[in-house]
C-alpha cells in the first residue's frame with residue numbers, strides 16, 4: 338500500500354477552518370451506505386479510520402485524514418444523511434458546493450457507487466455539477482464481490498459508457514473492500530493525483 342501513515346486530522350464544519358497548508362487532497366463522495374468509509378479505510382490501510390466520520394457531530398462535515406505532510410483524504414458527507422431539505426440545502430450551499438468548486442488543493446474526486454445500483458440520480462447530478470471544474474473523477478464501483486464476473490464486466494462497461502457522456506474527466510473501476518479487489522488500480526490513480 339502507498340498510503341500508510343493515514344491519521345485522523347480534522348473535522349471541518351466551516352470553510353474558514355479548512356487546512357491552509359494543504360498541498361494536495363482527494364475527496365471521497367457517495368450515497369450513504371455504498372461502502373465509502375470501508376473504501377477509505379482500505380485505501381488508507383487503517384481499519385477504522387473513516388468511521389470517525391460517522392460519529393456524532395461529524396456526519397455533516399468534511400473529515401480530513403492526513404496521509405503525509407499536507408496531503409489528505411477528505412471524507413465528504415454521504416448523500417442522504419441530512420434530515421431535511423433545509424439541512425441538505427444549507428450544507429450544500431454553505432460548505433460542500435464551495436469546497437468542491439473552489440478548493441485549490443483538491444486534486445480530484447472519488448465517487449463511490451454500489452456496483453449493484455450505479456448512477457443514482459444524485460450521482461449523475463454530482464458528475465454534471467463537478468464537470469466544469471475540469472478536475473478528474475474516479476469512480477469506484479464498490480462491493481463488486483457481490484456480483485458475478487460477468488455482471489462485473491457488464492456494469493463496468495455500462496457505467497464507463499454512461500459517464501463519458503456526463504463528464505469527460507472520468508475513470509471507472511471495480512472495487513471491493515471485503516475481497517481487497519481493485520486496490521492497486523485505485524492507488525495508482527490517487528497516487529498520481531497526490532503526487533505520491
Ligand code: GDP
Nearest residue numbers: 368369370371372373374375480482513514515
Ligand atoms: P458508507 O456509509 O458509504 O461509508 O458505507 P460503509 O463503509 O459503512 O459500508 C456500508 C455497509 O456495506 C456495511 O455493512 C459494510 O460492511 C458493507 N460493505 C462495505 N464495503 C463492502 C464490500 O466491499 N463488500 C461487501 N460485500 N460489503 C461491503
